[in-house]
Amino acid sequence: MISFADARQHVVDRCQRLSPRLVPLDAAAGTVLAHDVVAPEDVPPFANSGMDGYAVRSADVADATEEHPVRLRVAGTIAAGEAPHTAVVPGAAVRIMTGAPIPAGADAVVMVERSTRVGDDQVDLTQAVPAGLHIRAAGGDVAAGSVVLTAGTLLRPAHLGVLASVNVRTPTVVPRPLVGVLSTGDELVDDGRPLAPGQIRESNRPTLVAACRAYGFDAVDLGSVPDDRDVIADALRSAAGSCDAVVSSGGVSMGDFDLVKVVLDDLADMTWMQVAIRPAKPFAFGVMATDRGGVPVFGLPGNPVSSLVSLSLLGVPGLRTMAGRTGNDVDLPSVIAMSEQAIQGKADGRTAFVRVRASWDEGGVVVEPVSAQGSHQLAATSSANALAVLPDGDGVRAGDPVMLVLLHEPF
Ligand code: AMP
Numbered sequence: 001m002i003s004f005a006d007a008r009q010h011v012v013d014r015c016q017r018l019s020p021r022l023v024p025l026d027a028a029a030g031t032v033l034a035h036d037v038v039a040p041e042d043v044p045p046f047a048n049s050g051m052d053g054y055a056v057r058s059a060d061v062a063d064a065t066e067e068h069p070v071r072l073r074v075a076g077t078i079a080a081g082e083a084p085h086t087a088v089v090p091g092a093a094v095r096i097m098t099g100a101p102i103p104a105g106a107d108a109v110v111m112v113e114r115s116t117r118v119g120d121d122q123v124d125l126t127q128a129v130p131a132g133l134h135i136r137a138a139g140g141d142v143a144a145g146s147v148v149l150t151a152g153t154l155l156r157p158a159h160l161g162v163l164a165s166v167n168v169r170t171p172t173v174v175p176r177p178l179v180g181v182l183s184t185g186d187e188l189v190d191d192g193r194p195l196a197p198g199q200i201r202e203s204n205r206p207t208l209v210a211a212c213r214a215y216g217f218d219a220v221d222l223g224s225v226p227d228d229r230d231v232i233a234d235a236l237r238s239a240a241g242s243c244d245a246v247v248s249s250g251g252v253s254m255g256d257f258d259l260v261k262v263v264l265d266d267l268a269d270m271t272w273m274q275v276a277i278r279p280a281k282p283f284a285f286g287v288m289a290t291d292r293g294g295v296p297v298f299g300l301p302g303n304p305v306s307s308l309v310s311l312s313l314l315g316v317p318g319l320r321t322m323a324g325r326t327g328n329d330v331d332l333p334s335v336i337a338m339s340e341q342a343i344q345g346k347a348d349g350r351t352a353f354v355r356v357r358a359s360w361d362e363g364g365v366v367v368e369p370v371s372a373q374g375s376h377q378l379a380a381t382s383s384a385n386a387l388a389v390l391p392d393g394d395g396v397r398a399g400d401p402v403m404l405v406l407l408h409e410p411f
């Protein structure tokens with residue numbers, strides 16, 4: 001058996017970052033920025049008002065109080081989107097809206113809540129304001145010429161707004177890998193027909209396609225293939241021809257008809273592993289040579305729970321490496337939680353990934369194992385949102401800390 005850490009590292013070392021490309025902003029969420037972005041312009045582009053109110057010379061309102069307002073002449077009004085037109089001369093103010101440029105002469109804004117209009121062209125102001133109050137400086141968010149986002153940044157929603165704010169409309173990013181998902185097995189039925197003796201419903205592809213997408217990759221469903229060497233070989237070759245990576249399920253354990261590992265051995269630089277984890281011990285990983293470069297193939301075990309766990313623990317680090325993520329960021333996030341109840345472990349030389357439900361409780365994360373832990377019991381696993389990591393051994397006692405790998409947001 002190979003340790004989980006070594007298996008994961010084997011995968012990460014053999015998956016290469018995809019070539020960066022220009023993408024429109026609305027396709028960039030969740031991708032990794034390939035280059036530093038230097039701001040070509042200031043944000044905000046000009047000094048503007050942070051409040052609806054009156055642009056003033058601070059010296060004019062130095063003595064203003066609630067009891068003794070200062071009366072100024074209103075020289076004009078300026079809205080967001082207008083070029084500054086009316087200068088503020090001593091004794092005058094300009095009515096100004098949030099986001100409107102600060103007129104010449106003004107050095108502060110008194111908010112409208114501290115004003116009372118007097119007739120058409122005068123205003124009483126009840127607040128003394130220091131110079132600069134409620135003025136948002138040009139470049140106060142981003143200065144032109146500065147590095148606003150660095151290469152390697154995973155683009156979250158606000159990053160897209162930042163790029164838009166500096167007029168970067170097609171950032172250069174590492175694209176999401178396109179993952180071709182196929183399943184193998186003579187027993188699989190996926191078209192709704194009644195089951196003949198020995199047949200079962202295909203369930204891995206819907207899970208794996210959706211999981212790939214949920215983890216941030218593009219995925220395409222490539223169907224299922226029978227346990228036939230030639231058909232499997234054709235399917236893998238064609239998948240590698242059209243996708244950046246291939247995920248297959250089934251056919252990698254010790255059965256007489258587990259042919260994926262046999263075929264992969266012919267087609268790819270393949271390593272067949274017995275990973276010291278439970279579930280998902282068998283795992284085949286290879287890189288198929290194509291004219292577009294090496295295409296990683298993840299041969300996951302067929303049991304429905306195992307294939308999902310294998311994708312989450314060994315597939316994700318490889319695919320995220322292709323997507324430009326590095327370090328621990330290639331793994332699903334993990335947190336320390338408290339186990340409300342004892343979780344039985346086993347001393348069998350393997351790390352167990354127990355399917356649990358994590359929830360937020362009075363300031364801490366608590367976990368409860370789902371009702372059934374068999375690698376064929378997907379229904380029970382479907383209510384899990386995390387994997388509790390149990391080192392080889394007795395397990396954890398109630399109240400003990402336990403590490404969780406988060407399959408999706410638990411809160
Ligand atoms: P295998 O890894 O091919 O030996 O399959 C292990 C177990 O998982 C067997 O019981 C298979 O019938 C089952 N299995 C394999 N592929 C699928 C699938 N796509 N959907 C549901 N069950 C599967």
Ligand code: MG
Nearest residue numbers: 185250251302
């Ligand atoms: Mg099979």
